[in-house]
Amino acid sequence: MRDDVLDDFLRADRERGLGVYGIHLYREGGPPVERRVRSDDRVNLYSIAKTFTSVAVGLAEAEGRLTLDDRLLDHLPELRPIAADGVEEVTLRQLMTMTSGTSHEWYADERIEAPDLLQEIVAAPLDAVPGSRFAYTGSGVYAVSRVVERVTGADVRSYLLPRLFAPLDLHNPPWHTCPGGYPFAESDLFLRTEELARFARLLLQEGEWNGAQVLPAAYVRRMPVERVDTSALDWGERFTLGYGLGVWIDRAGVYRMDGRYGQYALVCPETRTTVTVTAHSEAEVALLDAIHELILDRLR
Numbered sequence: 087m088r089d090d091v092l093d094d095f096l097r098a099d100r101e102r103g104l105g106v107y108g109i110h111l112y113r114e115g116g117p118p119v120e121r122r123v124r125s126d127d128r129v130n131l132y133s134i135a136k137t138f139t140s141v142a143v144g145l146a147e148a149e150g151r152l153t154l155d156d157r158l159l160d161h162l163p164e165l166r167p168i169a170a171d172g173v174e175e176v177t178l179r180q181l182m183t184m185t186s187g188t189s190h191e192w193y194a195d196e197r198i199e200a201p202d203l204l205q206e207i208v209a210a211p212l213d214a215v216p217g218s219r220f221a222y223t224g225s226g227v228y229a230v231s232r233v234v235e236r237v238t239g240a241d242v243r244s245y246l247l248p249r250l251f252a253p254l255d256l257h258n259p260p261w262h263t264c265p266g267g268y269p270f271a272e273s274d275l276f277l278r279t280e281e282l283a284r285f286a287r288l289l290l291q292e293g294e295w296n297g298a299q300v301l302p303a304a305y306v307r308r309m310p311v312e313r314v315d316t317s318a319l320d321w322g323e324r325f326t327l328g329y330g331l332g333v334w335i336d337r338a339g340v341y342r343m344d345g346r347y348g349q350y351a352l353v354c355p356e357t358r359t360t361v362t363v364t365a366h367s368e369a370e371v372a373l374l375d376a377i378h379e380l381i382l383d384r385l386r
Contacts, residue, residue: 092121095380099123104376105348105367110283111381114290114358120280128260128276129364132345135261135275136227137309138250138285140182140332142234142242144305145249151237154179154331158208161233165208172212178233180216181226182331183314187214190225194262194273203264204232220316220329224272227332228264231271243269253300254284273345283362286343286351290360309333310341310353324374340382348373357385 092111099106108126112118146152152161158176159166166174172187180186190210192203200206207225214221231242238245243261251259259281262274269275277285288294289309293301313328313335328335336342336352343351348367353360361381367373 091381091384092119095376096121096123098376098380102369102372102376104369104373105365106373107364107366108279110279110360110362112283112287112290112360112362113385118283120283122279126278126280128278128281129349130273130345131275131277131282131343131349131364132273132347133224134282134343134345134349134351135271135273136224137332137343138246138275139227139231139234139242139271140309141250141301141305142246143178143182143230144302144309144331146234146238146245148302148305149238152178152233154182156233158229158233161236162204162208165205168205169208170211172216173208176212176216178230179312181230183220183312183329184222184226185217185220185314186226187212187216187219188221188223188225189213191221191223192228193224194270198264202266204229220314220318222319224270227272228268228270232268235268241268242271250285250300253295253298254281254288256281256284279362279364282343282349282351282364283360286353286360286362290353290355290358305331310335322371324371337378338382338386340378346370350374350377352377352382354382354385357382359385 107124108122110120159174176186190207207229235241260276261269292303293306309331313330316329317326319325333341334344339356340354348365348370351362
């Protein structure tokens with residue numbers, strides 16, 4: 087049946103112009119199945135990078151280096167003199183879940199003019215009480231990654247190399263950096279479809295890979311559970327079901343990693359299934375609908 091659903095999906099890709107590069111389907115108990123439209127080159131995962139930064143936080147937390155409820159400035163006290171009013175109360179959790187209340191908006195495809203992006207983020211005025219409002223921006227995830235660097239002595243990519251990338255055999259993954267040399271954290275990590283699928287499978291398996299516990303199981307379980315309200319977003323239904331620790335809550339017990347132009351990795355614990363797609367899609371909503379309609383719904 088898995089071969090059939092992927093064939094139907096690729097037929098829909100052609101007929102609906104979904105822009106798919108490749109799709110990878112894994113269901114526990116059987117071998118993965120993949121279809122390609124073009125070669126499996128490493129592509130920008132865009133905001134799926136946020137999920138990788140999230141698990142770096144989970145690893146650092148398990149090592150006793152930080153907690154999600156730590157305040158940002160407690161780890162970066164030298165920034166207190168330039169911090170906007172209220173930033174002293176902002177926590178890593180609020181930065182990770184984009185509920186810090188900051189007015190700062192930044193994404194990795196934008197030119198950085200400030201000498202230090204982190205200073206610019208900290209100095210930006212708050213326009214909401216921390217924890218009271220979801221507002222999508224890459225600023226918070228970038229700031230959290232700088233805390234990971236402060237408490238571990240390694241930037242987020244270097245920190246994950248021996249702890250995550252090496253166990254999954256993700257060799258030397260490119261991750262673009264800001265002018266200061268720090269990975270963008272919120273975007274610009276490059277992987278192949280099949281490589282991203284390994285990460286999705288790792289989350290399905292609660293951090294276990296080939297008999298080793300690569301990620302803390304408790305943190306992986308928390309990622310879709312510790313969610314914030316996103317119902318006020320006007321981007322369409324797929325963004326209104328909540329945002330967890332680096333993952334979007336999807337329909338019917340599914341959660342997903344979601345990057346621009348149709349980079350998707352969906353995890354369905356109920357059916358023990360992952361679906362991973364890389365693409366350059368101008369029809370992202372239609373692409374996500376096709377994943378549900380033609381694959382996940384048929385596997386229930």
